[in-house]
Amino acid sequence: MVSVIPGRRPVRPRAARLVNGMTPPHPVMRGVKGIVLLLCCSVVVLPFIGVISTSLADQEQITRAGGYVLWPENPSFEAYAAIFRGGVVTQATLVSIFVTAAGSLLSVAVVALLAYSLSRPGSFGHRPVLMLVLVTMLFNAGMIPNYLLIKQIGLLDSLWALILPPVVSAFQVIIVRAFFMEVPQEIIDAARIDGASEFQVLTRIMLPLSKAVLAVVALFQAVAYWSAFFNAMLYINSTEKWPLQLVLRTYVVDNTAIGTDLPGEVVPPQQSLQMAILVVSLIPICLVYPFLQKHFAKGVVIGAVKG
């Protein structure tokens, strides 16, 4: 009734903006929170800035700073040029790209097919197979038997030892299967009445409808393949088959000196080389990070709800 009087708004005490039914917190409190948050974020961000800066810095500045710099004064890409002039790092980058690409593509294909074959209600054998897949979430056979298996089937020192074992993960089968099962039965029935075969239902209906979830699975797997380190340490001996993570461990964590095969060249500072390798290993993750953040977060919550 107040509001019908023109020029007069309903009178409300100053708290125009209520948060949880209360006035916003005291400015001091907000300031404290802001500082804590800023601190947390800088602790995360600063190391990355330091790494990128050092990879771009020149010898003079690095010597002056005693090792690492927070901001490059004369940025140069010498270090990147040096590690990509051929040699161990170039080779390792190619290996990592190959393993990641082959692994995630294979993984999406196999997981999609398996999930589809498990998603049709009442189909032959889907229950025992589903159990077979689910139970793998509960146990891990152990490092030694896994190693012996890889050795027995002759995959030791082969890149396939890095690609094949993680191809099927039960969790992803569950996610994709759940997605397939939500596709309305009517669509599939309609396709069948139009004479679609099982394969056509898969390729013409299921896969196009589930592009998004398959992309997420591919991303999941790509990140896992790219970051995998221990399996390479276990199964790969030859230096030319080392993935990037292993090179990173040798040259950055264990601090082995990086030799360049090219005599007479001006060698960029050791720290810059190390940090350049580190940055190279970070770039793919950062490129896909926006998607990761969105979808992985969803995955965590789905995982919690669906079990």
Place this chain on the structure above:
Amino acid sequence: MASTQVGEHAAPDRVPAATRPPDDDAPLREAARRPSRLRRFRRDRFLFLLGLPGVVLVLLFHYVPLAGNIIAFKDYRPYLTIWEAPWVGLNNFAVIFQGDPAFLNALKNTLVISVLQIIVVFPVPIALALLLNSLLSERIKRVAQSILYLPHFMSWVVIVALFQQLLGNAGLYNTWARVNDLPVLRIIGDPDLFLTLITSQAIWKDAGWGTIIFLAAISRVDQQLYEAVAVDGGGRMRQLWHVTLPSIRSVIVLLLILKLGDVLTVGFEQIILQQGAVGQDASEVLDTYVYNRGIIDGNFGLAAAVGLVKGLIGLVLVLAANKIAHLFGERGIYSKW
């Protein structure tokens, strides 16, 4: 019948009722809905074939190694196959039952690290989630989340490298501290500080990411409850204490229980990467023990025995944790992230 009209692969139970001819013969329809095993196999063989590559890979890389655990009862020799190696009964398990000092040390370290993870690492995401939730600006919150989630996607190699570059003896901080006459940090490479180091690394990597599940739980809280507290004259702390925390209590309990199921597994990659710098006394855990005895020393039987016992206890713990979670009225989570 309907099935002949739409082809062999179209099962009767997948044809919507409306397209089926009217049929009063209920038992016959029942029989058509659940064909015999053989008929179902003939009908679904293509579907079955599609799943086959995945099934083969699961069998090969998950179940075959399970059988490979028989090496724990054998004397493994590099020049013999697993089958030819002589049986030695429970000899390989002697380190466990007789309490080999190195094994006991690994067990002790594992448990200490696990307890630290639960007491120190576990509450951090909860606190961080409460902080993020209390932010008024949706935009700042989103930016902060983007930054804080990032380390989760870094491999352990990257994180260990970052810590070394930053906190190592010649790292960014110590160089700066020496120039400015500040105390020097010796956290990298000092066995006494190893626990502190790996605990802070664990927090740095996953504290932000861990908030997701708590934020999701907080977002489901009924806003009216907050207003009710406000109406009753309660302040922000009361809202936190009487509404937010009780609402996420079940998630906290669930995650805690599941964490307990994992006590024998601690960051293997993280530790193996840093073992060289601090030595095995401080850093050996069960997984690294298996690696060092088996792969490095070549004592596969012994290593497999320790791995097997660890795996079995781990399985029992996970199942028990899920059981307890169910008792608390929660759905279990069998997967970890």
